[in-house]
């Protein structure tokens with residue numbers, strides 16, 4: 001785990017940091033091990049717990065927020081994310097268009 005975050009570290013400025021949120025203890029441990037083994041533990045950290053609990057406690061602003069939860073959680077998290085991203089910042093998300101693969105699934109059906 002920590003695969004996506006490690007790719008983002010390639011684009012970090014020297015003083016940049018990445019914070020990841022993970023509720024699963026085993027995955028959080030794995031991510032920390034991977035950050036350490038990649039020599040990036042000084043730049044990337046794991047905040048352990050539920051995103052809905054952790055996000056309101058963060059200060060921000062963040063240049064980029066990448067959401068990789070189950071798509072059904074995205075609408076719940078969106079307001080918190082909007083409060084944390086800087087003006088002109090970037091929000092990315094996976095799994096927003098599950099209907100592309102199965103019309104019976106929810107998610108967003110079209111781009112505005």
Ligand SMILES: C[S@@+](CC[C@H](N)C(=O)[O-])C[C@H]1O[C@@H](n2cnc3c(N)ncnc32)[C@H](O)[C@@H]1O
Pocket residue numbers: 001002003004005021022023024027049050051052068069070073
């Ligand atoms: C698809 S995985 C991707 C992990 C990461 N992007 C990577 O490359 O290793 C999504 C991860 O988010 C965690 N997760 C999903 N919903 C969460 C939530 N609401 N709060 C905290 N962690 C969550 C899951 O436990 C899972 O490990």
